[in-house]
Amino acid sequence: MQNFDDSPLRIGAYEFHSRLIVGTGKYPSMEAMQAAHAASGAEMVTVAIRRVNLGEKGGSLLDYIDRSKMTILPNTAGCFNAREAVATAQLARELLETDLIKLEVIGDTQTLHPDTRETLLAAEQLVADGFTVLPYIGDDPVACAQLEALGCAAVMPLAAPIGSGLGICNPYTIRIIKERAGVPVIVDAGVGTASDAAVAMELGVDALLMNTGIAAAQNPVAMAEAMALATRAGRLAFLSGRMEKRLYANASSPMQGLIGAPSA
Amino acid sequence: MKVEINGEKRELPAAEATLAEVLAALEIEARGVAIACNDRVVRRSEYARHRIAEGDRIEIVRAVAGG
Numbered sequence: 547m548q549n550f551d552d553s554p555l556r557i558g559a560y561e562f563h564s565r566l567i568v569g570t571g572k573y574p575s576m577e578a579m580q581a582a583h584a585a586s587g588a589e590m591v592t593v594a595i596r597r598v599n600l601g602e603k604g605g606s607l608l609d610y611i612d613r614s615k616m617t618i619l620p621n622t623a624g625c626f627n628a629r630e631a632v633a634t635a636q637l638a639r640e641l642l643e644t645d646l647i648k649l650e651v652i653g654d655t656q657t658l659h660p661d662t663r664e665t666l667l668a669a670e671q672l673v674a675d676g677f678t679v680l681p682y683i684g685d686d687p688v689a690c691a692q693l694e695a696l697g698c699a700a701v702m703p704l705a706a707p708i709g710s711g712l713g714i715c716n717p718y719t720i721r722i723i724k725e726r727a728g729v730p731v732i733v734d735a736g737v738g739t740a741s742d743a744a745v746a747m748e749l750g751v752d753a754l755l756m757n758t759g760i761a762a763a764q765n766p767v768a769m770a771e772a773m774a775l776a777t778r779a780g781r782l783a784f785l786s787g788r789m790e791k792r793l794y795a796n797a798s799s800p801m802q803g804l805i806g807a808p809s810a
Numbered sequence: 811m812k813v814e815i816n817g818e819k820r821e822l823p824a825a826e827a828t829l830a831e832v833l834a835a836l837e838i839e840a841r842g843v844a845i846a847c848n849d850r851v852v853r854r855s856e857y858a859r860h861r862i863a864e865g866d867r868i869e870i871v872r873a874v875a876g877g
Contacts, residue, residue, distance in 0.1 A: 595874070597870065597872075598816065598843055600816060601836070603837070633846065633849060641844035708877070
């Protein structure tokens with residue numbers, strides 16, 4: 547396959563050649579997670595921050611992530627207001643020695659939709675504190691523009707609820723967000739299978755972040771490779787500029803010189 | 811000395827006067843955690859010097875699987 551020369555994905559001061567960002571949650575085992583990460587070709591991986599269980603022994607998740615190949619993107623998952631999210635981000639920075647943060651402030655436990663106001667409040671504080679902020683947000687062009695104006699390094703609209711695997715529910719708003727954004731647009735949440743990844747990338751978004759779509763597949767390693775291929779296929783199709791859609795057929799073979807036709 | 815660690819009330823013996831001593835008593839490796847004391851992050855390099863005071867609220871966190 548000819549290696550198409552695509553420009554790298556730039557998020558703040560960071561540069562990536564893979565446009566697929568993966569998670570560490572819900573894998574059947576740490577070994578399956580490691581194999582899936584390798585098959586995905588991803589260069590950035592999300593982790594969550596939680597209290598240590600006092601008195602409990604056990605290995606660290608970080609023992610299963612090769613930091614020479616993968617940049618760690620800690621998240622603020624589980625936070626319900628700006629104060630908690632900022633505190634979690636500051637602990638994540640100390641723990642992982644990174645200024646990257648996936649800002650996630652949940653507003654509703656059933657849909658896991660973000661709390662836009664608290665996300666904006668937290669984003670402002672984190673940017674001022676020197677973080678490279680990647681906020682999870684609704685597929686709302688206004689909220690995305692506001693987050694960009696606050697100095698976020700990317701915006702990460704959901705395509706469907708977290709963990710739902712429903713695919714790209716509203717491709718039009720994702721397209722509008724991408725057309726207006728001056729920072730990378732990363733579809734975060736909703737991708738359930740390879741075609742969803744391709745559809746999202748064909749809309750022109752810069753990258754995809756997915757966890758359950760890979761981890762909850764019957765074979766996470768094979769799905770990781772499928773997602774990597776689909777992400778790249780969608781990207782190439784977007785860059786290629788697809789043909790125009792038309793209502794009626796348009797023959798691909800010439801209509802002249804058909805046998806049995808009267809001679810001219 | 812009464813403190814709160816990860817939401818649990820604890821009575822610390824006199825030998826646990828610094829964050830480094832608390833971690834050692836809990837058998838927690840400093841490398842794998844981050845700590846906030848009364849909502850302020852304490853740098854890892856400060857654990858041996860950071861003295862704990864009566865009523866302190868200490869949060870000790872680690873990285874776990876997530877998306």
